[in-house]
Amino acid sequence: xxxxxxxxxxxxxxxxxxxxxxxxxxxxxxxxxxxxxxxxxxxxxxxxxxxxxxxxxxxxxxxxxxxxxxxxxxxxxxxxxxxxxxxxxxxxxxxxxxxxxxxxxxxxxxxxxxxxxxxxxxxxxxxxxxxxxxxxxxxxxxxxxxxxxxxxxxxxxxxxxxxxxxxxxxxxxxxxxxxxxxxxxxxxxxxxxxxxxxxxxxxxxxxxxxxxxxxxxxxxxxxxxxxxxxxxxxxxxxxxxxxxxxxxxxxxxxxxxxxxxxxxxxxxxxxxxxxxxxxxxxxxxxxxxxxxxxxxxxxxxxxxxxxxxxxxxxxxxxxxxxxxxxxxxxxxxxxxxxxxxxxxxxxxxxxxxxxxxxxxxxxxxxxxxxxxxxxxxxxxxxxxxxxxxxxxxxxxxxxxxxxxxxxxxxxxxxxxxxxxxxxxxxxxxxxxxxxxx
Numbered sequence: 001x002x003x004x005x006x007x008x009x010x011x012x013x014x015x016x017x018x019x020x021x022x023x024x025x026x027x028x029x030x031x032x033x034x035x036x037x038x039x040x041x042x043x044x045x046x047x048x049x050x051x052x053x054x055x056x057x058x059x060x061x062x063x064x065x066x067x068x069x070x071x072x073x074x075x076x077x078x079x080x081x082x083x084x085x086x087x088x089x090x091x092x093x094x095x096x097x098x099x100x101x102x103x104x105x106x107x108x109x110x111x112x113x114x115x116x117x118x119x120x121x122x123x124x125x126x127x128x129x130x131x132x133x134x135x136x137x138x139x140x141x142x143x144x145x146x147x148x149x150x151x152x153x154x155x156x157x158x159x160x161x162x163x164x165x166x167x168x169x170x171x172x173x174x175x176x177x178x179x180x181x182x183x184x185x186x187x188x189x190x191x192x193x194x195x196x197x198x199x200x201x202x203x204x205x206x207x208x209x210x211x212x213x214x215x216x217x218x219x220x221x222x223x224x225x226x227x228x229x230x231x232x233x234x235x236x237x238x239x240x241x242x243x244x245x246x247x248x249x250x251x252x253x254x255x256x257x258x259x260x261x262x263x264x265x266x267x268x269x270x271x272x273x274x275x276x277x278x279x280x281x282x283x284x285x286x287x288x289x290x291x292x293x294x295x296x297x298x299x300x301x302x303x304x305x306x307x308x309x310x311x312x313x314x315x316x317x318x319x320x321x322x323x324x325x326x327x328x329x330x331x332x333x334x335x336x337x338x339x340x341x342x343x344x345x346x347x348x349x350x351x352x353x354x355x356x357x358x359x360x361x362x363x364x365x366x367x368x369x370x371x372x373x374x375x376x377x378x379x380x381x382x383x384x385x386x387x388x389x390x391x392x393x394x395x396x397x398x399x400x401x402x403x404x405x406x407x408x409x410x411x412x413x414x415x416x417x418x419x420x421x422x423x424x425x426x427x428x429x430x431x432x433x434x435x436x437x
Contacts, residue, residue, distance in 0.1 A: 298324025
């Protein structure tokens with residue numbers, strides 16, 4: 001470029017007039033142009049050298065974006081989870097908000113827990129203190145936090161879940177019911193520990209009821225601390241556990257002496273068959289009183305399952321026999337484990353179960369029919385108020401217009417009879433709205 005400009009200037013000089021003063025002026029101008037060209041070329045050379053030594057601003061931004069940002073939240077290894085910054089732990093947050101409106105034909109009185117869920121022992125016998133009672137609450141609403149952490153040996157998972165069926169609040173003001181722990185459970189490979197449903201409980205065979213209480217004829221409907229080992233096999237799994245003991249006795253007053261010396265032992269096997277899936281479970285325990293009535297051995301066995309019926313419908317059931325296992329029936333104290341008769345601790349035999357059918361009318365509309373029962377054989381000479389018969393029937397209709405939203409209505413009829421032949425019945429209608437997240 002410098003050579004071309006120089007040649008152009010010389011050509012202009014030769015073509016123009018030959019006056020000496022003009023030539024002198026042109027020489028000065030040409031010298032100035034050449035100095036300017038040298039300056040421009042020096043600046044260009046310096047700019048190229050800087051570009052090689054240091055990336056451009058755009059390139060710097062791209063390189064920075066490619067680097068991981070410390071403390072950023074990213075998607076986890078489990079669906080719907082996120083990873084804790086700086087760790088391999090994936091976290092899920094879930095739960096639901098549920099509101100219910102309950103009409104009960106009878107009530108055992110003011111501030112009665114049985115008005116919020118079906119508790120057989122609270123069904124009045126004889127003349128009911130209150131009739132035609134209405135109750136609203138949202139205490140079943142819950143929050144759950146789960147984690148998943150891969151390790152060189154096996155995945156580590158945890159679950160902490162709570163609801164609001166703790167201490168009672170007041171209905172006069174804020175209805176501030178207490179938060180309570182439901183589950184605090186951890187699993188590392190085949191080993192699990194913490195508080196969870198009893199190992200006896202077949203969760204896959206539970207009926208879908210709007211009422212919060214488990215089916216009272218179900219064996220294992222208690223949440224308690226334990227240690228469990230689970231091992232899979234082709235078509236199913238088996239598990240064994242040691243769980244917190246608590247003898248639930250009548251001496252003759254109902255009590256839990258808290259004098260147990262051995263944990264409760266449970267085992268189950270769950271397997272799939274050509275038609276449905278089934279489970280067989282067993283319990284062995286040692287009951288202990290804090291009186292001269294001493295101790296007694298106790299046990300229970302149960303079989304349960306789920307059978308598909310036609311398209312998208314199913315039948316669920318459980319049959320259970322127990323001798324000293326009343327505390328494990330429904331988890332609400334309907335039947336005791338044992339009673340003192342003639343200064344001896346005698347176990348209470350029970351036969352219980354439930355049957356349920358679920359029918360799907362449309363992809364968003366379904367119904368459930370359920371029947372549950374308990375037959376208890378109380379020893380002679382025990383308290384006259386002990387329950388010896390109970391049964392309940394439920395029918396509901398649940399509509400899920402969109403995912404994670406359920407609107408339902410349920411009717412239930414329940415009956416209980418005491419050892420002294422006094423009995424009572426309850427009719428209840430429940431409306432519910434449930435929003436899961």
